[in-house]
Amino acid sequence: MISAGWRYDEERDEPLRDAVGVPVHNLRLYGAFRDIERDAPDLVSAHARKQGALKAIKARYRDAIVAALGGVQRQWTDRRDPASPWFRLAIRHLQEIDALFLAEADRLHEEFASTERPFSHPSVREVRDRIAEALDPCSMVLIAGGHVGVLRNRMSFFGVDQALREKDIVAWSGGAMVLAERILLYHDYTTHGVGLAEYLDRGFGLVPGVVFLPHARERLDLGRADNVAILAARLAPFLAVALENGGGIGPDGERIGHPDAVGVLGVDGTVTPLASLPGDHATRP
Amino acid sequence: MQRVLDLAVRIERSPHDAHRLLSEFVGRWQFPLVDDNDAATFFYWDGQPADAVFLQHWVFGLPSRQEFRRIGRTDAFYLPLDLPRGARVEYKFEVVRGGSGRWMHDPRNARRAFDPFGSNSVCTASSYVDPEWCKHDPHARKGAMQTHRFFSKTWGDEREYQLYIPAEARPGKEYPLLIVHDGVDFLHYAEMKTLLDNLIHRHEVAPLLVCFTSGVRRNWEYAANPRQADFLRLDLLPHLERTQPVLREPQFRGIMGASFGGVSALHAAVRHPGTWGRLLLQSGSFAFTDVGEHTRGPMWDPIVNFVNHFRENPSPVDAKIYLSCGTFESLIYYNRSLVPVFQQVSQGVRFAEVPDGHNWINWRDRLREGLTWLFPGPLWMYYE
DSSP states (O other): OBOGGGGGGTTOOHHHHHHHOSOOOOOOHHHHHHHHHHHOHHHHHHHHHHHHHHHHHHHHHHHHHHHHHHHHHHHHHHHOOTTOHHHHHHHHHHHHHHHHHHHHHHHHHHHHHHHHOGGGSHHHHHHHHHHHHHHTTOSEEEEOOEEHHHHHHHHHHTTHHHHGGGSEEEEOTHHHHHHBSEEEEOOTTOTTSOOOOEEEEEOOOSBTTEEEEETHHHHSOTTOHHHHHHHHHHHTTSEEEEEOTTEEEOTTSBEEEOGGGEEEEOTTSOEEEOSBOOGGGOSOO | OHHHHHHHHHHHHOGGGHHHHHHHHHHHOOSSEEOTTOEEEEEEOOSSOOSEEEEEEOOTTSOSEEEOEEOTTSSOEEEEEEOOTTOEEEEEEEEEETTEEEEEOOTTOOOEEEETTEEEEEEEOTTOOOOGGGSOOTTSOOOEEEEEEEEETTTTEEEEEEEEEOTTOOTTOOBOEEEETTHHHHHHHSOHHHHHHHHHHTTSBOOOEEEEEOOSSHHHHHTTOHHHHHIIIIIIHHHHHHHSOBOOSGGGEEEEEETHHHHHHHHHHHHSTTTOOEEEEESOOOOOOSSSOOOSOGGGHHHHHHHHHHHHSOOOOOSEEEEEEETTSTTHHHHHHHHHHHHHHSSOEEEEEESOOSSHHHHHHHHHHHHHHHSBOGGGGEEO
């Protein structure tokens, strides 16, 4: 089980253990990183510098999004036509900004990996060995949500995503987000105004061609066609899949649970119940 | 009001049944009566003879003492008052008997608001929402409160403060800092500890350390007094940085206050630019004059001088500013007038005006918006 997204509460997993009903081993990635902070301060400093650089790029990314999204919204308001060449041009511009940010993030991650070689560090290697040993007998891995940034970073820092490729996985909320190709942050109802959706980073791509939007009804104004259309167009060619409580996607891409609990955002501004992911989006590796 | 008018008609038809009709009426309804259109009707009847009843309230723009109307020849009185949408009014009744008036709570309304001077009855428009985020939440993890004392060189005496430490605090981590004027009152009357627990637990506000200070000669110290600004910058802040795990960058340092406390917070930021990167100013007593003298009394002189000077020569305020004021306050004029000035010299200003008065519940009700804007939590990142 991975519950690093719960941060300090990582090990408060008794309710989940009780619900699962079989022996559960918590990989304790958040706690392991805290140990690394103590044991390998230079490595952690380098990691913090990388995250700081990412934050600085993020600030520029946000500025660029504000301007570009304004253009997209104006083009939508004019014609309400997703096929309009002006709307498509504005969307392409926004997508280029998203792509640039993700490329910059890739560059920073790669620089960190090549210069610091974290997996070669004895403390990290020890944790990775422990993880491999723990995962070996497991027939399934559970990934809980929580702070999706922390979850992704801890999984990535210890290279757990690689070890998961041969495992059956049950993931929810933020846990599902990190398995998709890209991780989008969104919330239309913050108390200090509508937040503009932005990419956190790439996901681990275990579910190809998809961006998951858990708790979409709670966090997104899906009643507004322009909101839905712009988000769907922006995320294309990835499918924007809204996941609600009581629904999910099974190993062959089939919907699980209530039809209204899994939907796909369309460029026509509607959310359509999903029967199953198209073939090239299947969740089974 | 229709219910009262219907009652008056019934009493007029059967004056001998007035006592029974009034008893049934007060037993049937909650008071003040407020309909779906936010029309309120205040009502007074205690079965005893009364000469007159007045509504005493603190709504700037309305006569502060409004006389009730008598129902027929009874000793029952009523007063209609249209409330703005979302309004909240604190009030008392003045009942006149034998030529002398006595102030009292509305005896048929259990809702009270408390402040250091006592309490008032409360009437809210039906559209007012009593925020759930400041009520006790058993699931929210509770931060700790500590009391500390230290010697202030500026004041030449020991000062006490209460420190809120979020439940999430861990050794080795540093947190943003917020300093609160009138801290004890904010804790007591604005439920600030509870709402901090809740908002941090919900990830809406970043985990932060909150230092609740209180003045000794409060009005003098807070009235744009340079010594108070120096106390905050040169005594309290270094003390906290020495003893607590606080972040050192200005964007992680906030200062807040209401009324005179708001003046002190702004004055501190102007006197020591680059220190306080976040300002939360509620119903600030930012009195100024465009011409002539002010009439608020000598205690306000330093404030008027400070605000006049600030308006004439707005110096940069290196901070994001959250500003709020009730539209029922005379201070609304001053606060509105400062918004364009803040827009010029700050890193961003957000202004909220609400139909409420100069009171602790108004200040409490704005804290979610203010704190989430100045110290946003990681809600954006949480999916669970």
